[in-house]
Amino acid sequence: DTGVSQNPRHKITKRGQNVTFRCDPISEHNRLYWYRQTLGQGPEFLTYFQNEAQLEKSRLLSDRFSAERPKGSFSTLEIQRTEQGDSAMYLCASSRDRVYGYTFGSGTRLTVV
Amino acid sequence: GIQVEQSPPDLILQEGANSTLRCNFSDSVNNLQWFHQNPWGQLINLFYIPSGTKQNGRLSATTVATERYSLLYISSSQTTDSGVYFCAVVETGANNLFFGTGTRLTVIP
Numbered sequence: 001d002t003g004v005s006q007n008p009r010h011k012i013t014k015r016g017q018n019v020t021f022r023c024d025p026i027s028e029h030n031r032l033y034w035y036r037q038t039l040g041q042g043p044e045f046l047t048y049f050q051n052e053a054q055l056e057k058s059r060l061l062s063d064r065f066s067a068e069r070p071k072g073s074f075s076t077l078e079i080q081r082t083e084q085g086d087s088a089m090y091l092c093a094s095s096r097d098r099v100y101g102y103t104f105g106s107g108t109r110l111t112v113v
Numbered sequence: 114g115i116q117v118e119q120s121p122p123d124l125i126l127q128e129g130a131n132s133t134l135r136c137n138f139s140d141s142v143n144n145l146q147w148f149h150q151n152p153w154g155q156l157i158n159l160f161y162i163p164s165g166t167k168q169n170g171r172l173s174a175t176t177v178a179t180e181r182y183s184l185l186y187i188s189s190s191q192t193t194d195s196g197v198y199f200c201a202v203v204e205t206g207a208n209n210l211f212f213g214t215g216t217r218l219t220v221i222p
Contacts, residue, residue, distance in 0.1 A: 106153075
């Protein structure tokens with residue numbers, strides 16, 4: 001069990017560019033979650049997958065955001081036409097079930113300049 | 114939606130002191146976790162505790178689900194305990210973890 005892995009750890013991009021982040025969950029966990037955390041705030045839920053199915057999306061997930069989990073293993077989160085307001089820490093978590101503990105990755109810190 | 118409030122919002126302790134952090138939630142939950150977020154942003158899972166009491170070294174936690182609160186106890190605090198402590202819950206019937214407002218702890222030598 002190597003934990004939840006996220007790449008890259010840091011990303012600096014120019015406004016208007018597209019970025020993609022990757023999350024590798026714990027292998028036996030079928031649930032995967034994306035969260036966003038801005039400075040001084042707690043993490044906020046973005047979206048959730050059970051296996052390869054995206055079952056829930058927060059209203060925070062604008063149409064510039066898209067997430068996939070094609071084979072029910074790793075997931076990607078893409079942000080198109082980035083804006084300065086997208087600057088945040090993007091966290092991925094996985095769990096075996098909603099009533100079990102969630103394990104978080106180290107996050108990807110995005111800075112849009 | 115569910116409300117999760119933590120108190121105090123900020124806490125400064127002398128090394129070696131004890132403290133109690135509180136988490137109140139407004140509706141029934143079937144999952145509650147305490148996390149420590151270190152200065153590098155890593156969320157460390159401290160306890161999965163939807164009910165009852167657990168202890169892990171200098172830390173312990175108690176959740177009284179019927180009264181909708183949880184407590185995190187830190188004894189003999191160390192400077193490495195500094196950071197933000199979050200309580201997070203999964204509301205009954207929901208699928209995602211909802212985070213509280215956090216307690217920022219600073220332990221000074």
